[in-house]
Amino acid sequence: MYRVLICDPLSEEGIRPLLDAEDVEAIADPSLSHEELLEAVKSVQAIIVRSQTQVTREVIEHAENLQVIGRAGVGVDNIDLDAATEHGVVVVNAPDGNTISTAEHTMAMLMSLARNIPQAYHQLQQKRWERKKFVGVELKGKTLGVVGFGRIGREVAQRAKGQRMKVIAYDPFLNQEKADKAGVDHGTLQEVLQQADFLTVHTPLMEETKHLIDREAIQLMKPGARILNCARGGIVDEDALYQAIQSGKIAGAALDVFEEEPATEHPLLSLTEVVATPHLGASTVEAQENVATDVSYDVLEHLRGGTVRNPVNMPSVSSEMMEQLSPYFKLSERLGAFLSRVVEGTLERVSVYYSGELTDVDTTPLTRIAIKGILRRHIGQRVNDVNAFKTASDKGIVINEQKSTSTKGFTNLLTVEIETDQEKRSIAGTLLNGLGARIVQLDQYSIDVVPDGNLILIHHKDQPGAIGRVGSLLSEHNMNIATMQVGRTNQGGDAVMVLTVDKEVESECQDRLGEITDINKVQCLTL
Ligand SMILES: NC(=O)C1=CN([C@@H]2O[C@H](COP(=O)(O)OP(=O)(O)OC[C@H]3O[C@@H](n4cnc5c(N)ncnc54)[C@H](O)[C@@H]3O)[C@@H](O)[C@H]2O)C=CC1
Numbered sequence: 203m204y205r206v207l208i209c210d211p212l213s214e215e216g217i218r219p220l221l222d223a224e225d226v227e228a229i230a231d232p233s234l235s236h237e238e239l240l241e242a243v244k245s246v247q248a249i250i251v252r253s254q255t256q257v258t259r260e261v262i263e264h265a266e267n268l269q270v271i272g273r274a275g276v277g278v279d280n281i282d283l284d285a286a287t288e289h290g291v292v293v294v295n296a297p298d299g300n301t302i303s304t305a306e307h308t309m310a311m312l313m314s315l316a317r318n319i320p321q322a323y324h325q326l327q328q329k330r331w332e333r334k335k336f337v338g339v340e341l342k343g344k345t346l347g348v349v350g351f352g353r354i355g356r357e358v359a360q361r362a363k364g365q366r367m368k369v370i371a372y373d374p375f376l377n378q379e380k381a382d383k384a385g386v387d388h389g390t391l392q393e394v395l396q397q398a399d400f401l402t403v404h405t406p407l408m409e410e411t412k413h414l415i416d417r418e419a420i421q422l423m424k425p426g427a428r429i430l431n432c433a434r435g436g437i438v439d440e441d442a443l444y445q446a447i448q449s450g451k452i453a454g455a456a457l458d459v460f461e462e463e464p465a466t467e468h469p470l471l472s473l474t475e476v477v478a479t480p481h482l483g484a485s486t487v488e489a490q491e492n493v494a495t496d497v498s499y500d501v502l503e504h505l506r507g508g509t510v511r512n513p514v515n516m517p518s519v520s521s522e523m524m525e526q527l528s529p530y531f532k533l534s535e536r537l538g539a540f541l542s543r544v545v546e547g548t549l550e551r552v553s554v555y556y557s558g559e560l561t562d563v564d565t566t567p568l569t570r571i572a573i574k575g576i577l578r579r580h581i582g583q584r585v586n587d588v589n590a591f592k593t594a595s596d597k598g599i600v601i602n603e604q605k606s607t608s609t610k611g612f613t614n615l616l617t618v619e620i621e622t623d624q625e626k627r628s629i630a631g632t633l634l635n636g637l638g639a640r641i642v643q644l645d646q647y648s649i650d651v652v653p654d655g656n657l658i659l660i661h662h663k664d665q666p667g668a669i670g671r672v673g674s675l676l677s678e679h680n681m682n683i684a685t686m687q688v689g690r691t692n693q694g695g696d697a698v699m700v701l702t703v704d705k706e707v708e709s710e711c712q713d714r715l716g717e718i719t720d721i722n723k724v725q726c727l728t729l
Pocket residue numbers: 275276277278297300301304349350351352353354355372373374375404405406407410411414432433434458459481482483484485579580581
């Protein structure tokens with residue numbers, strides 16, 4: 203008998219398969235205190251949550267028999283994925299079931315924001331018949347900027363077009379062809395910010411999207427533009443938004459989510475220009491039934507040894523495969539991560555080539571890890587070794603894995619090549635006996651770099667003094683250089699420098715490096 207603990211309120215219809223299963227004892231208790239939760243998880247094989255219950259490392263460590271955690275919804279930021287993976291616990295979510303509800307809620311917020319509906323209703327409740335105060339704006343002919351063109355962003359765009367709005371979207375996986383198919387314009391983040399009358403964000407919350415809409419981003423927006431966040435608190439910098447509304451730069455905001463929830467005391471709620479709901483995007487009968495059904499299916503499937511449809515992480519792999527491949531895990535992820543951070547344009551194709559010792563083993567897990575390393579930049583923790591291929595194919599990225607005879611003199615060589623709509627770049631790495639992972643090739647340049655820490659990649663002309671000028675500028679910024687590698691095609695021709703420095707490079711330092719004579723491009727990344 204499998205014991206399944208359901209810790210948040212879920213649709214009874216949705217969890218019917220669990221309630222009816224003869225091999226399951228379903229325990230629904232949405233009112234557990236933290237201490238009670240730690241006790242209750244000890245004897246269960248599965249936990250199902252919405253967004254309230256925090257499945258922390260402590261909870262996972264108490265759950266000695268846990269096999270699977272189900273998230274009835276999209277965002278998994280309330281689950282410690284690393285802890286789950288370390289303990290061999292599979293995490294599944296329900297990414298599709300609440301898309302429509304959240305898109306519809308965003309439209310409701312858009313309308314409310316344009317026509318001040320909650321504020322006017324509030325006045326009526328106070329027995330005030332205010333008309334002049336609540337003059338709104340039409341949506342027709344206005345531009346909706348959509349940041350994050352995934353499941354929800356796309357649905358919002360379709361609905362906004364129904365309101366005869368013009369839609370311009372930014373998403374690192376959106377190219378001209380996909381935008382044309384969806385009937386929207388696509389632009390850079392800056393273009394979207396500059397053109398939007400209404401800006402709506404639909405990205406996950408992760409390092410790259412934390413405060414994506416900050417003071418500088420808001421500065422780029424039209425005076426009187428409006429901002430919506432029905433994705434995750436923290437994508438829009440709340441302090442910057444507060445000040446921008448107070449100064450009149452931003453005419454209003456619609457918020458379903460906050461950096462800290464519940465957010466009943468939030469200063470933004472005191473502004474009359476703000477309309478807000480308490481994280482209701484997915485709160486419809488239909489969405490709750492959908493996500494509960496989807497997550498129940500996957501939890502049951504996993505407990506019974508089947509294949510889950512929506513895995514979010516990956517449990518440990520078999521010990522035999524681990525022994526053969528684990529030394530290469532870090533190398534393949536780092537090569538993917540490095541290249542994804544320096545390549546420009548929208549990803550179209552990824553090829554991974556294996557040679558030397560790697561020609562004789564099943565390298566699919568390494569390709570998955572390389573793809574994960576590439577996609578994490580934009581998708582965050584939700585992409586993992588299990589769903590990497592599916593996520594790439596959902597984004598229209600073609601993956602190609604090949605064995606190659608070209609070892610370039612190394613006993614093993616792993617090459618990752620990315621093609622975007624703008625360029626084709628490649629990186630190769632090897633495991634050196636006793637020394638660990640090394641990047642040995644970047645495009646046409648031979649180098650020898652440990653794929654770790656804070657790296658600066660500089661494209662420059664091979665001219666006397668270039669290296670010295672870089673060194674002096676870094677020392678001016680109190681940046682200690684740990685290692686430095688230079689590769690060039692020919693004397694006086696194109697060259698690259700790869701430096702490892704002891705701390706993260708600040709944007710001012712990066713800008714100044716870019717201004718040095720003979721330096722064409724500077725890219726900074728942390729692996
Ligand atoms: N308010 C609510 O109740 C709900 C909120 N959500 C949240 O909505 C958000 C979107 O969900 P979905 O559309 O299902 O996810 P999705 O994964 O289908 O789409 C997210 C998109 O954001 C893009 N993206 C990543 N980094 C980006 C960046 N720096 N700039 C621009 N785009 C970037 C990704 O490429 C992807 O296409 C998530 O944060 C999710 O947690 C989801 C359901 C309900």
